Amino acid sequence: MKTVEEIKAAIEAAVPGAGVEIVSNPGASGQHSLRLTPSYAVAVAKFLRDDAELALDFLSNVTGVDWPDKEIAEKVKVTQTVDGVEQTVEETRKRVEPGRLEVVYHLFSVAKKHGPVILRMRTVNRTDQVELPSLTRIWRSAEFQEREVFDLYGVLFTGHPDLRRLLMWDEFTDHPMRRDYVEPDDFEYEPTAHDAVAARAAAHQAGHRDEAQEGKVAGQ
Amino acid sequence: MTVPAHAPEKLKNWNRPRIIEPGGDGDLLEVAMGPHHPSTHGVFRMDVALDGERVIRLKPVFGYLHRNHEKIAEGVSYLASMPYTDRLDYICSLTNNWAYALAVEKLVGQEVPERAEYLRVILGELTRIQNHASSIGFLIQEMGASGTPLMYAFREREKILDLFEGLTGSRMMCNYMRFGGCRVDASAAWLDAARKIVAGLPGFVDEMDRLLSSNEILMARTQGIGILPPDLAVNAGVTGPMLRASGINYDIRKVDGYGIYNRFNFRVPLGDHWDVYDRFMIRMLEMRESIKIVEQALKDIPAGPVMDPKAKIRGFRPKPGEAYGRIEAPKGELGFYLISDGGPNPYRYRVRPPSLINLTVLEDMCLGSDIADVVLIFGSVDIVLGEVDR
Numbered sequence: 001m002k003t004v005e006e007i008k009a010a011i012e013a014a015v016p017g018a019g020v021e022i023v024s025n026p027g028a029s030g031q032h033s034l035r036l037t038p039s040y041a042v043a044v045a046k047f048l049r050d051d052a053e054l055a056l057d058f059l060s061n062v063t064g065v066d067w068p069d070k071e072i073a074e075k076v077k078v079t080q081t082v083d084g085v086e087q088t089v090e091e092t093r094k095r096v097e098p099g100r101l102e103v104v105y106h107l108f109s110v111a112k113k114h115g116p117v118i119l120r121m122r123t124v125n126r127t128d129q130v131e132l133p134s135l136t137r138i139w140r141s142a143e144f145q146e147r148e149v150f151d152l153y154g155v156l157f158t159g160h161p162d163l164r165r166l167l168m169w170d171e172f173t174d175h176p177m178r179r180d181y182v183e184p185d186d187f188e189y190e191p192t193a194h195d196a197v198a199a200r201a202a203a204h205q206a207g208h209r210d211e212a213q214e215g216k217v218a219g220q
Numbered sequence: 221m222t223v224p225a226h227a228p229e230k231l232k233n234w235n236r237p238r239i240i241e242p243g244g245d246g247d248l249l250e251v252a253m254g255p256h257h258p259s260t261h262g263v264f265r266m267d268v269a270l271d272g273e274r275v276i277r278l279k280p281v282f283g284y285l286h287r288n289h290e291k292i293a294e295g296v297s298y299l300a301s302m303p304y305t306d307r308l309d310y311i312c313s314l315t316n317n318w319a320y321a322l323a324v325e326k327l328v329g330q331e332v333p334e335r336a337e338y339l340r341v342i343l344g345e346l347t348r349i350q351n352h353a354s355s356i357g358f359l360i361q362e363m364g365a366s367g368t369p370l371m372y373a374f375r376e377r378e379k380i381l382d383l384f385e386g387l388t389g390s391r392m393m394c395n396y397m398r399f400g401g402c403r404v405d406a407s408a409a410w411l412d413a414a415r416k417i418v419a420g421l422p423g424f425v426d427e428m429d430r431l432l433s434s435n436e437i438l439m440a441r442t443q444g445i446g447i448l449p450p451d452l453a454v455n456a457g458v459t460g461p462m463l464r465a466s467g468i469n470y471d472i473r474k475v476d477g478y479g480i481y482n483r484f485n486f487r488v489p490l491g492d493h494w495d496v497y498d499r500f501m502i503r504m505l506e507m508r509e510s511i512k513i514v515e516q517a518l519k520d521i522p523a524g525p526v527m528d529p530k531a532k533i534r535g536f537r538p539k540p541g542e543a544y545g546r547i548e549a550p551k552g553e554l555g556f557y558l559i560s561d562g563g564p565n566p567y568r569y570r571v572r573p574p575s576l577i578n579l580t581v582l583e584d585m586c587l588g589s590d591i592a593d594v595v596l597i598f599g600s601v602d603i604v605l606g607e608v609d610r
Contacts, residue, residue, distance in 0.1 A: 027541015027560065028329030057454050061544065061572040063557055106544055106557070106572075110454045110468060113475045116544055140235040141457025144282075144580055152288075161236065167283040167609060177291055 001114035004032045007054065014047045015040055023120060033104070033118035038132050041121055042159075045138040048107065048117070056117055059135070061106040062145035064153035068126065068179045069099040099126045101155050105135065105142075123155060126178075134160035152177035235455045237583045242271035251591075255284050259362050259595040262605035266582075266594070273590045278583045282576070285609035293569040298324055298399070298536055301569065306393040308571060309607040312351050314343045314384070315549040317397035322478060323545030323556035324399045328538045333528055336401040337480045338521040342414065343384070343396065344547075345510040345517070349421065350377040351550035352461075352503040352510075353428070355602040359500060360432065362599045363441055369432060376424045379417050386410050400531030415518050421511050429504060442496040446585040446597035449494060456580045460552025461506060462601060465491035465498040472548035483520075484513045499600040537564050551575055551602055571610055575603035 002010070008020045011034075021035040036044055048056045071094055078091045101123045108115030123130045134157035136142045146157045147166040154175035157163055165172065174181060242248060254265035263284035269277035289308065293301040305320045306313035318340055325332065332340075357373030381391040387406055388394040396403050406414075432438055448458070453466040463470055471488045473481040489505035491498030538560040546555035552574025559568035578601050586594045 025541050027327055027539055027543060029326040029541065029543035031542065031544060059457055060459075060546070060553060061555055061557060061570070063568070063570045065559065065568050104557070106555070110470045113470070118544070137235075139457065140452070140455045141577055141580055143456075144576060152290075165283075167286040169283065176288055181291075 001112075002054065004034060004117075007048075007117060008034060010051070010054070011044055011047060014051070015043045018044050020044070031116060031118060033120050035120045035122070038121050038123075041119075041133045042135065042138065045119075045135050048119075049138055054117070055109045055111045056107040056115070058108045058110045058115075059105060059139035059141045060108050060116070061104075062142050062149060063104040063106075064149035064155060064177065065102040065104060066126070066153060066178045067100050067102060070097040071095075072097055100124070101126055101130055101153055103132055103146075103149055103155060130154055131156045131158050133158055134163075136160050151175070154178070235452060238587055240271075240274075240276050240588055242274075242276050244271065246271070248276060253594070254281075259598065260605075261358070261603060264603075264605055264608065266598070268591065268594065270591055273592070275586050275589055275591060275594060278586045278594070280579055280582055282609055285605045287610070289610040290569050290571065294566060297564050298538070298566060299533075301566075302397070303393065303395040305571075306395055307606055308573070308610065309549070309551060309554075309575065309604045310392055311354065311604055312347045312550050313392055313394045314347045314388075314396060315547060315554065317394065318344055318479075319545060319547045319549065319554045320556050321397040321399055322547060323543055323558050324538070326545045327541060327543035327558050327560060328399070328532075330400045330531060331528055332479075333401055333525050334480075334522050335405070335524040336526045336528075338517050339402050339406055339526060340397065340479055341481070341484070341517045342514055342521070343387075343394075345514045346380050346383065346414075346418075348510045348550040349507050349514075350380045351602075352507050353377055353424075355550075355599075356428065356432070356500060356503055359496075359596065359599040359602075360438070362595050363438065365437075369428070372424075372428060372431070376421065379420075383410070383414055383417060386413065398527060398531070398533075399536070401525070401527035403527075405526045411518065411521065414514075418511060418514050418518060422508070425504065425507050425511070433501065433504065438500075439497065441593075442500060442596060442600075443493070444495055445589055445593045446496045446499075446600060447494050448581055448585055452581060452584060456584075457577045458552070458581055459574050459578070460548070460550070460602075461502045462499060462552065462578055464488065465502045466494045467492055472546060472553055476546070478545075478547060484516050486510075486513050496596055496600040499602075503602075535564075537562060542568075546572065549574060551604070551607075552578055571607075573607045573610060575601075575605075575607045579603060579608065 004022050008022060011018055011020050018040040019037040023033045023035050025032050048054055074093055074095055075090050076093050077088050080087055080089050103121050105119040107117040121132050123132060132155055134146055136146060146160055149155050150157060150163055151165040151168055152175055249270045251268045252265055253268055254260045255263040265281040267279045268275055305316040308316050353373040354377055357370035360369040384394055385391045387410055388396040448466050450466040450468050453463050467490050469488055469490055486509040489502050491502055540560055540562045542559040544555055544557045546553050554574055555572035557570040558566050561567040585597050
């Protein structure tokens, strides 16, 4: 199989301006991935599927990953004038790297029996610009999996034929797989009139106890 | 490959469900099949639109058993997810363990000792046999043959589950594999018991074959329904016996050769009519091939440790990175995708569920057929809801 560098070159030759970036994997598995520019993703996907040599006809896995806002502390050298003397002072500044949602696609080839080729796409941020192009038109197996990513992460797939929630119910508004998701505290809310029932039970118990005591007295 | 006469022709939007115009002047009847329909193996719903008895539209509805397995796994250590993988596809807990162990071993570059690999193959193939036997039993049960074939299958499954209990301590929730080997070693007595039970399995498959394969009712009900063309099957990510019943030679045991599968001699059965009967038959033939693999593994199993002594167990923190590991589970390609950020818990833990993805084509297979056949087509997919909804 071609290496990621060769696949990147092939994509850039076939789809001019696609802007593919290699994301190297420092782990032991050695599965490096390719990051696509969302606006070119459908054209690139079509090329990868139909190219005779790559023939990546089988999209196995679609995954969402949440990368929340990250606070990065950096030490910066600043020149300050203290009491009329210029000094170089080290100052810690905090910078917030904006969070993103990422979608990962694992491709294999049934015809050539090779793989995986891993594609990634990122949204602009995690709040209002969360659109990514859907690859369901190219690989049908993305249909339910993209619905799941939309459901659990909130990525909006443009061009998806039927983008509804898959696992959570339709009225649900949040996205539970996000890192900052907080479970609602009324999760186990029980609509029974608990207090009223408990009060009745207590009253019943009290009456019962009285009766028992009366019986005890009468017995003596 | 010969194209069956009744195969649908390739249309322009070939990887989308066809649109069927209802005939006649009546209204469509919308039926919610499930979530408590007995044929749905649990809590699964199909919203079906019917024109008379013909299916015009079918939308699967998921999530009744959703418990966010992936989120739970992100909150606990790597090893703590191992018992929970048993609960995904609760018929085949050992292959779930194997897939997860394989993904983590890829993530950290862990080797597995020889004897553990053999034990994994033996247990994995026994799992495949009992899964296929019970899925055939359920399929026949849904056809109306109440009980008998299912009980034949369950009688044999019970023997295999006894073996699992003897080795792992539990019949179904085995929790047996570890990163770098297996939890306990198999004794000589266990291996003898396994040999004895495996020696009886070909007779069982012959018996099922005699009982079912050329049964007239079964052939009349299952042949020619639920056609799944191979190009759609590949495009829709269908894997496992369903893909091979559509005539595609793709078995991850052969393609990836994970573990030690390239040492064994076995064949990959393929279907050429792409229908429900082929899926039934492929499972039947795969049981025979699995028996062959188990026999070879039981003959060759070497002595030695079952756990890599260098495997890190305490303070297990993989270096940052990611890995996707997959195996040929009885229902299809079961994959685990893990991202590590260097911490003790996985940053991202994803299960690639074969049951869910095989259902992508349920609508395509059912369109235009009778409502009574939907039950059979659905049964031939062979799903477990614990894995579909996770």
